[in-house]
Amino acid sequence: MKEEKMTPRLASTARALWLIYLSLTAACAFAYWLFGMEPFDAIAHSLSTVSTGGFSTHDDSLSWFHSSQIEGVAILFMLLASLNFGVHYYAIYRRKPLHYWEDIEARSFLILVLVIVVVVGLMLRLEGSYHTLPPSLRDASFEVVSVITSTGFATVDFSHWPDFLPVLLIFVSFIGGCGGSTAGGMKVLRVVLLFKQGMREIRKLIHPNAILPVYLGRHVVDQRIMNAVWGFFAAYTLVFVVLMLLMIHAGLDQVSAFSAVATCMNNLGPGLGKVASNFQEVSSLGKGIAIIAMLLGRLEIFTILILLTPAFWKD
Structure with a gap:
């Protein structure tokens, strides 16, 4: 498990984490510029990549650049941003690069990404969407990493992929990145x-x-930690079901309602059905529900729910 403290003082820890974040952003911007982006695009996309925000200066997202090198940079820095920043600290400040593999959460995350990329890439090839394996693995790598890190960049519209792949990617978004990262999800x-x-x-x-x-x-x-994890999972599931039912009441079909709540609670962006590209077709009530879902997902549910508990407001 991870050490309790990175530095003896909270201020020193915060300063170290900020330096890591700024260094990643600067390195990402430089790499984007090196592989062909204009300086403004490079800076804008680096801010969006390391924060796993997914916003782009172009309507076509990163597909606008038609560059495998730029996609590779995005994949690398989306993954780095989705690792626990405490792991980055021990790898960089303590000069322990093997800590990326020794940390069970980081290792599990990277293995999971690799397995899903292979599954998606092979399915795309076998279902006839791609004639050769390299292009299918390229698009699978980018979309899987973009979804699991909750970034939401796009080079293709995965909602039109065959078989179970669109639903698989939505389920992958529930997992998200590592704790202590910029990624969303559970x-x-x-x-x-x-x-x-x-x-x-x-x-x-x-x-x-x-x-x-x-x-x-x-x-x-510790059993208390296990109880807390199960408590979070139960609260997450209950909130998801309630919000999905409200989305259906707001006028969305079941698939659109499911993916709308999933993409909002997991802070992803793209979904399926009517929300595959945006929420333009969603009613005002649905957009209000989506706002609540995004806040609950970003603040990990309990922070919001505790504000609604009467005991919290008692003296």
Whole structure:
């Protein structure tokens, strides 16, 4: 598990994290400029990439540039921005580059991205959308990284991809990036702990008297942490269902309502159906629901829900 503190003083930690963030942004802007962007485009897109915001100076997003090098830069810095900035600190300040692989959340995130890219790339090739494998892997790499990091850049419209691929990418957005990053979603570490807890329960059914703690690396996860993760997952699911029902009431079909709430709560951007490109066709009520969903997703639900609890306002 990650160390409790990066530096003894909070101010020093904040300064180190800001320097890392600014350095990533500057390096991203330089790389964009090096591979053909105008200085304004390079700066604007670097700010949007490292913040995993996804805004572009062009309606066609990064597909406007028709450059595999620019797409490669975007993939690299979207991934870096979606790793825990504490991991960046230990890798850079403590000169421990292997910490990127030693950290279980970062390792799980990178492996997950690789697996999904391969699956999507192969499906695109087998379904006949691409005649050769390299172009399918190129588009799969960019779209998968853009979606899982909640950035939302686009080079193709994945909502028109065949088979289950559009829905798979929406589900991928629920995972998001690592904790302590700029990415949205539920965060990789929570998903890892949920998976480990699920596997423990299966083993408990086989060996009901066994003591089977959940491990994260070499450390046993405290049961209070597991309870907090399950509590977050339950709250996330409940809020999602309620917002989706409200979106349907606001006039969207089931697919559009599902993806609209998913893309808002996960701070992604693109969706499916009527919200594949934008929310222009969504009613005023639907847009209001989307605003609430975005706030709940960005502040990770509990921050908003606690404000609605009467006990919070008592002296």
